[in-house]
Amino acid sequence: MIRILQQDNKATKIIFAVIIGAACLSMVAYLIPGIGDNAGATGNVGVFATVRDPGFFGKFTGDSTDIKTSEVNQIAQQQLQQQRLPEGFLQFLLPRAGQMLVQRAILKHEADRLHLDVSNADLARELQTGSFARYIFPNGQYIGDDKYINFVQTYFQLTRAEFEDQVKGDMELNRLQALVTGGVSVSDNAVRESYRTQGTKVKFDYAVVSSEDIRKSINPSDADLQAFFTKSAARYATAVPEQRKIEYFSFDASNLPGGKPQVTDAEIASYYGQHQDQYQVKEQVKTRHILIQVPSGADAKTDAAAKSKAADILKQIKAGGNFADLASKNSDDPGSKTQGGELPMIPTAGLDPAYAKAAMALKPGETSDLVRSQFGYHIIQTEAKDSAHAKPLAEVKEQILPVLEQQKAGAAEQSFAAQLAAEAKSKGLDKTAAAHNLKTTTTDFIGKDGVIGGVADAAQLLTQSFSAAKGAAPASVSTGDGFAIFQVVDVKPAHAPDFADYKSHILDDYREQQVPQLLNAKLSKLADRAKVLNDLKKAAAEMNVPVKTSELVGKDGQVPDVGSMSGQASVAFTLAKGAISAPINNGTTGIILSVTDKQEPTADDIAKNFDATREQLLSTQREEIFRVYIGTLTDTYTKKGAIKYTQKQPAPGSSPFGG
Template identity: 25%
Template sequence: MLNFIRNRAQSWIAWVIVGLIIIPFALFGLNQYMGGGKDLPAATVNGSEITKRQLESAYYRQRTRLQEMFGGELPANLFSEQAMKQQILQRLIEDEIVLQQAAKQQMRIGAVQLAQEIRAIELFHNEGQFDPQQYETLLARQGMSPAYFEGQMAQDMLQQQFRNSIHASAFITPTEAAAYYQLQHQQRDVGYLLLQPQSYLEQTEVAEADIEAFYQQNLPTYRTPERISINYLELNQADLAVDIAVEEAELQSRYEAQKLNYRTEEERSAAHILLEVGGDEAAVKAQAEELYQQLQQGADFAALAQTHSQDPGSASQGGELGFFGRGVMDDAFEEAVFTLQAGEISQPIRSSFGYHLIKLNEIRGGESKSFAEVKDQLKQEIQQQRSDEKFYDLADKLANLAYEHPDSLVLAAEEIGLKIQTSELFSRHRGGGGITDIGAVRQAAFNDEVLLNGYNSEVVELDKNHIVVVRVNERIAEQQQPLEEVRTTILEQLRQQQAVETAQKEALKLQQQLAQGGELDPTLSWERIEALKRSATEPDPELVRALFKLPHPEQAPLFDHIELADGRQAVVALYRVITPELPAEGPSQLTRLQQALSEYDLQATLDYLRSQAEVVIPQ
């Protein structure tokens, strides 16, 4: 019955809307507060912006869904805010690419089509029919206008239309399906020998002339990029909060003013007997009153519930509903439950589902936390509030002073009480530690106004309520590294190169020797694998892929040489190709392949569109 009633309650509806549609989640950063320049977008796709607000809103929705899955708390070792935001941003980029491609193909969602889709959502139904008033009311409760919701709905439908068009184009014949199945499930009997380049390092000899020649041929490789160090002022709201003192009396006063906020939610455990109303309501009511009289005379509630209750979800459990709070059940049902004392049984209660007899089992929660329990929380709230106010005041002052006195940070540091800090050297694309590892800081420092004209930068937002202003302290131009500085690096590169070449020559020699029927040196380790699968990860995924690219041997065994990406050399033999029989369930296999092919086509299309798109993610 709990689910039976909850599924019709407004509170449940609100949570479904949270899961289905976009929640306006306004997040105001420093730029909005200060009225400064336009904030950088989270990304741009072919010139169209994905705003930070969109990213934060999508992140909030995803986090809320995951919290519900994990019972309220996300395991810190499994979820990283930064990683989650990156995944969500990539999804938003893909969605924008899909929308742009759909527009290019002149795909449209018509007004009638959109209306039909919305009218089909049971959430907006009343007595089985779409209810415009309920539609607008539910959206308003979530802070949305119908126009906003319909715009988001149309975008979702347009994306799905594009994806469906790719799925529909996938086609595979039974013959192709059979060939694909046999190829994927093919097995091979193979042998291999791996030669490690490191084993040949001692045989290498690199002349000085070779080192000098390599250096001259690769001069651009051995240049240090332009580097700078910066002076900067850093303002962090978290640092301000630590220094804010709060008197005990103020904490006590706030506690008394907000005492109701510190009550734990009262929950009640109840059982019920439901009699649904059919044609003769009077007869149902009379039956409910008869059962009530039996209960008053000592009849067992659970036994009567099992015999008479028409709630399929709880009858077999003796009518037990478990614990629930306010705002979950039908209004009449809830009012009765929260009026009863533990152990009491209600008289027949009429709800939208029928007549109920309700037994209250237990009450928990509803108590207020003591001052001692919430004292630290109150202190943090006050410190947060005051440090926020102080931060925005100082941030405004810092922005103005840095702009009005662009040739120095000294005055701003003195007025605000900040220490001028200095970074290590760093380049445009590589930080030197600390704040210079943040792309936005490097971008500001290498801005022409800062780098060439020597001005203070604009305010750079590192995080929420965490900003810096920077200026160049030292600048070192791009330089050619002298040979002596990179000699050891070049020597090692050439030795590795020679070792790979030596191993390659040895592998080719062994391949020819085996192909001519020769025997391997007993000190070499030849490995044999029977029925190797295409999906195998041992002995090495790259080697397995290469072995399955070898042609069927006309005369077994077939010997070959394979060079792996890390320089290892493999001498291999293909003894036999094992082609599997086709499974009996032909049609179902074809369907699965069709689905797999359509997913592959869709992903390949999306990957191609992404490769052709101009995507910019500010650092």
């Protein structure tokens, strides 16, 4: 049992877990909480939308679910990172993420309405046998509370209670999908035909026309390029980006008047007093225990039998029996029984209240009488305990010192930067720098993505320099390890390049424009000639196009220069042996193929793969039916006013499932 000693703590967070593999979960994304609730809010602070029961009384019962803005932002950020998209795409992902969470909330309301509840026993079985079993119960053995809690915190940034509550929620949604799609079926003929299509393999010759070869063959004259350059004047009007010349001087903490600020003991003590909550040690206890489990909802007879068994074990312990041996033989807690019932030091706030109270009442080495928790009857032996207390100042002084040093140095640097900027406005950069033993530097003309030597982080210096006017008063800006005082001394606006200087770029652009048309033309000519000759190799040889031969491949195969056989090249599976395809153009490469061999699966192959193919078809149909079910539910909730958006509503027809 996993939730041993743990409080039944409800949570509203949603986890992002790629290892949850059930069908419903494959259609619904999750997230790791972590961004502030106000992030990205454009309406009611912290809340993107609220979903309530669509019934008449749903307006009054208060049974509703808030979708937090932080959750929407986090899912969108996850998708941005996974798809490796530029930051600018976030605005397009946010509505989809919000709609996905709205639909998940709707499904949860429906599952609750249908009483598809998940018990603690259901959860225990899922964790021991489901998708998480290989992490929590490798080889059937529980990894122990410490590793379990670390696993949950590392991968999901949740407490154990929150994690288990969300796994329960996922199980509930799986049950809803099973209920909705339970009647799906496929015919035997459909299964056989599906595998026949999937199992067919082909071998083919293919002529490869490379766009790179086409590009290299394009050699325009200077007159052609000049005409192209003139015709594309608008395209090149700002081809050379704006550049600026910047004068600046910089400093860090070592240049502060009077040196780096020192931190006094009094300041450390004051900080310690103002941040007592950071140095609190929670009440915690280390125990051994033996659990005789009582299933949730068990009758009085079952409870009495468990109590009697626990009482008998307690007698053996009091008679001198070895606690660890008795735990290994009798405890129903799989996580601790193999360790002689031993549990790590655990904060009592994370334990069942009855267990925690009994454990803290014992002195180290003492054994309790029977203790009844929500999981059953325990015999507890306390090994060590700590009362709640604050760490003494002497213990945390070395942690506080660098914090205060950084704060004081940062404040001093900021103040000094403001002073220097004010001086530079009246005296100029050179005189101000010299007066403080600093040195000015003037850059060459540089762009927004340029490099400024001698500055730890020039990002802000460049950003502010490109938003300041030429000759504007000197200003200060952070450089990561200090500040810089700068002034823009000259500006070169974005402009069109000289033809001679930009000729190589113009040639690249000219070729890029010509390639698609020439590639298509060559492919069409090759395909036509091959069909006239009824021989791809002869036609390719006439046009000096290389021909390659594939292995025998199926639809899940990959072929060099062709790519996935499930893409445009899948036309090969529809062609008869000896047939020649139409042009296949993937943008960078074009091919013409001729089938040389074709093998369809035998009746035995179909029979061997019949069950797997049926399950694949059923899974596809179930997902489609559940997709329609979700859409219908969403329409119902929308029409009945059960969805209230406090953020901008996603565009109509958007779907979190990419449909």
